[in-house]
Amino acid sequence: MARQAMVMALLVVVLAAGCCAPAGAAAYLSKLPVTLEVTASPTSGEVLHGGEDEITVTWSLNATAGDDKEYKKVKVSLCYAPVSQKEREWRKTHDDLKKDKTCQFKVTEQAYAGAGNVTYRVALDIPTATYYVRAYALDASGTQVAYGQTATNYSFNVVSITGVTTSIKVAAGVFSAFSIASLAFFFFIEKRKKNN
Amino acid sequence: MERQSKPAAMEVEPASKPKFRIPVDSDNQATEFWIFSFARPHMSAFHLSWFSFFCCFVSTFAAPPLLPLIRDTLGLTAKDIGNAGIASVSGAVFARLAMGTACDLAGPRLASAAIILLTTPAVYCSAIINTPTSFLLVRFFTGFSLASFVSTQFWMSSMFSPPKVGLANGVAGGWGNLGGGAVQLLMPLVFAAVKKMGSTPFTAWRIAFFIPGVMQTFSAIAVLAFGQDMPDGNYRKLHKTGDMHKDSFANVLRHAVSNYRAWILALTYGYCFGVELAVDNIVAQYFYDRFDVNLHTAGLIAASFGMANIVSRPGGGLMSDWLSNHFGMRGRLWGLWVVQTIGGVLCVVLGVVDYSFAASVAVMMLFSFFVQAACGLTFGIVPFVSRRSLGLISGMTGGGGNVGAVLTQVIFFRGSKYKTETGIVYMGLMIIACTLPLTLIYFPQWGGMFTGPKPGATAEEYYSLEWTEQERDKGYNASAARFAENSVREGGPKSASGSQSRHTVPVDGSPADV
Secondary structure, three states, X not given: OHHHHHHHHHHHHHHHHHHOOOOOOOOEHHHOOEOEEEXXXXXXOOEEEOOOOEEEEXXXXXXXXXXXXXXXXXXXXXXXXXXHHOOOHHHOOOOEOOOOOOOOEEEEEEEOXXXXXXXXXXXXXXXXXXXXXEEXXXXXXXXXXXXXXXXXXXXXXXXXXXXXXXXXXXHHHHHHHHHHHHHXXXXXXXXXXXXX | OXXXXXOOOOOOOOOOOOOOOOOEOOOOOEOOOOOOOOOOOHHHHHHHHHXXXXXXXXXXXXXXXHHHHHHHHHOOOHHHHHHHHHHHHHHHHHHHHHHHHHHHHHOHHHHHHHHHHHHHHHHHHOOOOOOHXXXXXXXXXXXXXHHHHHHHHHHHHHHEOHHHHHHHHHHHHHHHHHHHHHHHHHHHHHHHHHHHOOOOHHHHHHHHOHHHHHXXXXXXXXXXXXXXXXXXXXXXXXXXHOOOOOOOHHHHHHHHHOOHHHHHHHHHHHOOHHHHHHHHHHHHHHHHHHHOOOHHHHHHHHHHHHHOHHHHHHHHHHHHHHHHHHHHHHHHHHHHHHHHHHHHHHHHHHHHOOOOHHHHHHHHHHHHHHHHHHHHHHHXXXXXXXXXXXXXXXXXXXXXXXXXXHHHHHHHOOOOOXXXXXXXXXXXXXXXXXXXXXXXXXXXXXXXOOOOOOOOOOHHHHHHOOOOHHHHHOOOOHHHHHHHHHOHXXXXXXXXXXXXXXXXXXXXXXXXXX
């Protein structure tokens, strides 16, 4: 019977379920040393426009940091400031960096050379929000081993495009009008037939 | 009309009666359900109604799969998203009531096409919104189109005979609901295609909304061009020839609100269909957050939940008809109570199971089957509650479904009062509790869950009580009387064996031009 087959399928699925526990080194932000100094070119509170304005990010190893033999790559990201994370679970900060959603936009990922900088034009898909910049030092396996970020109260704003083009506005208007007109047309025909 | 030589010696009324390819009963309602046929007017009505309803579901739930982009474009907060989700299903509460009445008074063809075409501007305008408020408004107005559910059920209940009405309602409703699942796959695909053609993400999702909009517009035009209200013709024609009496809103309203069975079914439907809508809105997020799957997988799971409708709701309708065949209306009632209660139990289990992702998915699929089958079983009963106010009662039940969706989301899934899994457990308990009132439904001629029928009570009497003496004299209740004859089987196997065959009027067996 169909019901028995369903129970069987359920059992098989449940038994097969024991297998997939994701493995891999987990990095926790609270355990990472802050060894990089990071600065960004926009002034605090400046408004940048997506697709137009550029920012320059500079990073260097902190004088008191110790050795950086492990650092193979540096990854610089734009991170949501707390005000943009409020009431938005999908931007929440997690200590476990695998689950962390704070820094979703990569500015650059390049080989580590002690100090460096990058000039980045704000991409068109960066949402309107408030950001700061963070740089992670990655080891050979790509796991974060250290980081640094811009000053505590520093942030800048990005205003993105709306995505609405003139042709979309026109199309919306035309299609809406067509729908209403079709309805009116058929009602008109109904009325005519009724009066015949 | 052309004369055709009949092979068998089955001669009945004069040849002014229309001929149908599909076998029909004395009320010209189809006694068979040919799912892959387009035979007019019965099967074509089926395909037109389920597909246009499908398009409405696609439009109403087009936003959730694209939310990750929309929320960033518009800067939405979790509260904005929750409110918009509630708005998307609350508009239909009153729209369904209005639709039920409109069907009773103007016919399902005009009523459904009207609401579908009038809501398409909301879908097109979803492409040009820019604020959280406008997002809420477009979801609210787009959601009105879900009122077309009522017209599908009304239309199927008008076109199909009692022994097949459960199945017809179930498939039409189920394949329409499918839209809520299919869209979770469709919109990401359209979005990806548009992006590939060169648009930026924040433009691509806007363009994607034109697909549901265009589907909706053209499906409604097809309904207007090719649909027909009743087997014998459209309302306009039937009213003119006097075959059908043009009823008044006051009468239709009075007979709907005074029938307690309508209220009970409205409540219980809120806890199968309402729950289904609430889950449509929260399940992707639930799996994403609790099991850390990626958004794509979460969307796929959400889609599967909705896609189960392709068999589960029709299965419920089929089960209802099967139970009626063996146990009459009492079987239909018991079937609904058992299936919906099991759905509630599975809901509780879903909220509790957290040790394994695969187990959760399995429980969710089982839960979806039972909860959607319960929807199908409900509309195996609704056509029998009233004939005069069939539309409005279908509308009340349908509206009740949306009220359930709103209530469930407001109580359990809004803000951070309950964790999602706790909300799901409580939702399951509420399903079990709110299904109990089914035990109170009683038809004098067919019985209820715990009591048998009153001896001597007949279906004719039950339906004719909806009309006054004078109205009956004028023959206003003619169609209801025919329906009563054809629903003899609802009395159970004993009463069915004493009746004539299902085809109470012999039909022309050869294919006819319709």
